[in-house]
Amino acid sequence: MTLQDGDLQNRIRFERKTMARDPLGGQDKPVWAEVVSVWAKATNNLAATTEAVAAGADRYREQVRFxxxxxxxxxxxxxxxxxxxxxxxxxxxxxxxxxxxIIAVAGLTNG
Known part of the structure; x- marks a missing residue:
């Protein structure tokens, strides 16, 4: 199935980790910098979320297909x-x- 222009209704941003220089001379720190922003079709995998909530999980990982x-x-x-x-x-x-x-999961890391 071909992706149609009308399917691309969500803007997503790709970021990569880089090292930022401390202006006061301290150690370089890792920061996330934007690589590119693109239009995407986002499909949430509700089955995984529903199972986690039904099992009484306080926290769950949202899985999305872009x-x-x-x-x-x-x-x-x-x-x-x-x-x-x-x-x-x-x-x-x-x-x-x-x-x-692209299959991506939220809630795995804090950045």
Whole structure:
């Protein structure tokens, strides 16, 4: 199935960890810097969330599938979507290479 322009309704931001120089001469600190912002189709995997809530979990991990146009994406990057940080778990191009699916999970790390 080909990704249509009308499907791309969510703006996501890819970020990578870089080292920022301390202006006062202290140790360099890791910070997240924007790589690129793209349009994506976001599909929430509600089954995993529903199971966690039904089991009485206080915290759960939200899993989302992002479908985007093909581009270079490093699995070490993260995605920021609607103010929430998602760790990239898998990246898979379609068979015809016209799109790519990224599975990402929120709540694994604090940045």
């Amino acid at each position: 479908d985007i146009r093909p581009r270079q994406v490093d699995p070490q990057w993260r995605i920021v979507f609607r103010g929430c940080v998602f760790d990239i778990k898998s990246i898979a191009p379609s068979n015809d290479r016209s799109e790519m699916a």
